[in-house]
Amino acid sequence: MLxxxxxxxxxxxxxxxxxxxxxxxxxxxxxxxxxxxxxxxxRETMGERFIVEDVWFRxxxxxxxxxxxxxxxxxxxxxxxxxxTQPFTELQLEPLEHGWTNITFAWTPNTVYYLKVITSxxxxxxxxxxxxx
Amino acid sequence: MQTTTSRRRxxxxxxxxxxxxxxxxxxxxxxxxxxxxxxxxxxxxSQSDWERNQETFTVSNVSRLTRSPWFTTQTEYQLNRGxxxxxxxxxxxxxxxxxxxxxxxxxxxxxxxxxxxSIDISTYPLAHIxxxxxxxxxxxxxxxxxxxxxxxxxxSGTFSNVGFNSTNGxxxxxxxxxxxxNLTDQWRxxxxxxxxxxxxxxxxxxxxxxxxxxxxxLAIRPVIDGAVFTFQNTGPRTAHLVSIWICxxxxxxxxxxxxxxxxxxxxxxxxxxITLPEQYxxxxxxxxxxxxxxxxx
Numbered sequence: 333m334l335x336x337x338x339x340x341x342x343x344x345x346x347x348x349x350x351x352x353x354x355x356x357x358x359x360x361x362x363x364x365x366x367x368x369x370x371x372x373x374x375r376e377t378m379g380e381r382f383i384v385e386d387v388w389f390r391x392x393x394x395x396x397x398x399x400x401x402x403x404x405x406x407x408x409x410x411x412x413x414x415x416x417t418q419p420f421t422e423l424q425l426e427p428l429e430h431g432w433t434n435i436t437f438a439w440t441p442n443t444v445y446y447l448k449v450i451t452s453x454x455x456x457x458x459x460x461x462x463x464x465x
Numbered sequence: 466m467q468t469t470t471s472r473r474r475x476x477x478x479x480x481x482x483x484x485x486x487x488x489x490x491x492x493x494x495x496x497x498x499x500x501x502x503x504x505x506x507x508x509x510x511s512q513s514d515w516e517r518n519q520e521t522f523t524v525s526n527v528s529r530l531t532r533s534p535w536f537t538t539q540t541e542y543q544l545n546r547g548x549x550x551x552x553x554x555x556x557x558x559x560x561x562x563x564x565x566x567x568x569x570x571x572x573x574x575x576x577x578x579x580x581x582x583s584i585d586i587s588t589y590p591l592a593h594i595x596x597x598x599x600x601x602x603x604x605x606x607x608x609x610x611x612x613x614x615x616x617x618x619x620x621s622g623t624f625s626n627v628g629f630n631s632t633n634g635x636x637x638x639x640x641x642x643x644x645x646x647n648l649t650d651q652w653r654x655x656x657x658x659x660x661x662x663x664x665x666x667x668x669x670x671x672x673x674x675x676x677x678x679x680x681x682x683l684a685i686r687p688v689i690d691g692a693v694f695t696f697q698n699t700g701p702r703t704a705h706l707v708s709i710w711i712c713x714x715x716x717x718x719x720x721x722x723x724x725x726x727x728x729x730x731x732x733x734x735x736x737x738x739i740t741l742p743e744q745y746x747x748x749x750x751x752x753x754x755x756x757x758x759x760x761x762x
Contacts, residue, residue: 360491363491363495364495367495367498367499370499371498371499371502371503374499374502374503374506375502375503375506378503378506378507378510379506379509379510381510381513381514381754382754383750383754383756385708385710385719385748385750385756386710386712386717386719386748388712388717395717397717397719399707399708399750399754401517401752401753401754403509403510403513428752430708464714
């Protein structure tokens with residue numbers, strides 16, 4: 333035991349081993365966190381589903397009623413009317429939640445519009461809707 | 466043999482080789498976790514998409530509902546004046562010619578009976594009732610006197626016919642008579658909070674001949690303005706309906722719902738809180754995200 337204390341040569345390998353162990357643990361932690369983040373993002377993107385329940389043409393406004401039918405929260409990031417982005421009220425829906433978002437748009441009667449709703453993760457739902465007479 | 470022993474010794478001494486293997490194995494494990502997660506999740510989402518595509522659900526009819534079914538008494542009539550001759554209250558629950566017979570009391574030649582009725586307020590909430598109708602199908606031996614229906618007024622604490630659309634009573638003829646009254650917008654005074662109505666049937670007053678009255682049917686029903694939907698599920702999976710839309714040019718109204726239609730089932734669904742406009746489009750949405758449309762007018 334006394335001999336071990338006196339031997340200065342033994343400290344370096346111990347330190348290097350401990351250092352290597354710390355680096356290995358840190359590396360693994362980073363790898364696992366990255367794995368969790370990557371798979372989490374993938375899962376959220378793949379689990380996004382929503383439908384447009386109703387489109388209501390009102391004075392200067394097109395109201396769109398969305399329902400989240402997927403397994404993750406959705407956030408309406410953009411709404412396009414005839415391929416042009418339009419201002420709209422923010423809408424965030426948890427799974428099974430539903431609600432209105434209002435697009436400020438001066439529509440004309442008896443006209444067909446191509447509406448596209450895009451979420452923050454890139455999922456989109458688009459269809460043609462005809463305004464009332 | 467010697468070569469193998471030598472290779473094993475070399476491998477044990479070569480630390481770099483071992484660490485390489487560890488790194489590769491760990492990377493493979495991480496990669497496997499990612500791939501398995503993605504495959505499992507993709508499988509789940511594909512399954513829900515597949516279920517959604519399999520759902521075949523239609524709204525086959527939508528119609529306006531202005532009256533509920535009739536509610537009959539579930540207890541025996543209370544005799545205030547007169548006697549029961551034959552039959553029981555169950556004979557007054559159907560229009561089938563089977564009746565309960567009462568006779569006027571002997572000294573005064575009068576008849577006065579009360580029947581208690583209950584509206585199913587879980588299906589027809591008081592908030593959506595517009596009026597109440599009473600109907601009596603009866604036959605009497607003496608057609609010379611009038612017969613009246615009144616109801617217990619829960620506000621005044623008396624039997625009354627104030628506010629009824631007809632307070633003149635009914636003049637019977639020989640054979641079966643149908644006598645109906647409407648409680649108009651005064652109905653709320655005559656319906657207790659639990660949906661209870663006490664109806665009184667009585668004659669004009671004392672007269673000479675003792676009269677029998679045969680009651681074939683006595684019932685009440687609320688007047689409403691609702692809608693009946695007929696849903697048809699021809700798909701292989703149960704459909705969970707979550708919302709009903711009634712849209713016209715004036716408004717798009719959404720109604721929450723929570724009903725399940727089994728595979729192969731056709732069901733009627735009554736909503737007393739939905740008033741149908743003249744021309745409308747009905748949309749019914751399922752939990753899986755399918756929509757069925759019915760255009761009505």
